[in-house]
């Protein structure tokens with residue numbers, strides 16, 4: 068059977084990984100500044116993570132959400148502690164798109180409306196409602212297209228208010244920092260303006276922290292950079308499981324659960340929760356959020372002085388670098404010649420840097436050197 072060929076592949080086969088380093092089948096070493104789409108938070112094959120997952124797997128691999136699963140509560144407690152969102156409730160799922168799908172559904176249940184707003188450059192996943200709010204027409208199949216879903220200009224509160232006045236909107240979905248869109252940081256005025264409008268019109272504000280959450284920006288959630296800002300719903304995935312499929316929906320106290328309202332077979336399974344707990348424990352033990360903040364600032368400063376770099380955006384270890392040329396050949400050069408993995412973005416001149424949060428300065432510095440050479444040789 069052939070694989071359904073949908074992925075543009077880097078012609079490298081990685082067979083082993085540790086921390087921020089990868090090795091291919093010939094033993095060539097690479098530096099991972101992309102973490103497989105921003106997934107690797109605590110580093111590849113962290114011993115504590117491996118131990119926790121292995122122990123859970125050898126005692127109980129899986130049983131469904133029809134029994135009590137205390138490790139789910141342990142994960143929720145740890146998440147509340149580290150995010151400081153003690154009042155929120157947690158619903159566990161398997162991926163970012165599934166988290167968004169459930170957030171959209173909860174906003175719709177709660178308001179009894181069906182319309183949604185997202186923004187230009189948005190990426191929210193590939194499932195039905197999430198993809199209809201993703202700003203890429205190529206991904207939206209006819210069965211996903213929705214007339215009452217509006218993708219509005221980034222930062223334009225006036226347009227948001229115009230659509231809200233139609234009285235059909237259940238929620239507004241926005242990334243903490245846009246990832247696929249090229250690392251666009253929403254201004255505090257934009258986020259606070261959305262929160263105000265959402266309250267005024269009785270619609271739910273959903274923060275997609277799938278890529279920007281879990282300590283990556285130097286705060287637990289990117290939106291926590293904005294003082295006094297509180298979303299109704301928050302979605303997480305990627306770094307939450309460090310590669311084990313795990314996602315979550317955080318719901319503010321206004322949402323009341325009822326039996327059967329949401330559900331999933333695999334979401335919140337024992338092994339996924341063990342992975343999720345290990346991630347939070349390592350983040351705490353190794354102070355990875357502080358590392359992301361410190362090294363991110365140093366990296367952004369260093370990148371800004373490279374000839375050929377036009378703009379550097381981001382917070383912590385979520386960094387977008389705009390070049391004065393197309394980024395694809397430069398990224399290829401970084402992999403082939405300098406053995407460094409980076410990410411692309413929807414904007415073709417952008418390189419995305421999303422390394423494990425455990426990265427060290429000498430590793431980031433070697434990237435700064437390599438990029439300088441790649442752009443100026």
Ligand SMILES: Cc1ncc(COP(=O)(O)O)c(C=O)c1O
Nearest residue numbers: 162163164190191192246277278
């Ligand atoms: C901001 C954001 N939301 C949602 C998703 C979808 O997550 P998943 O691929 O786990 O469904 C992604 C994936 O890149 C993302 O970056």
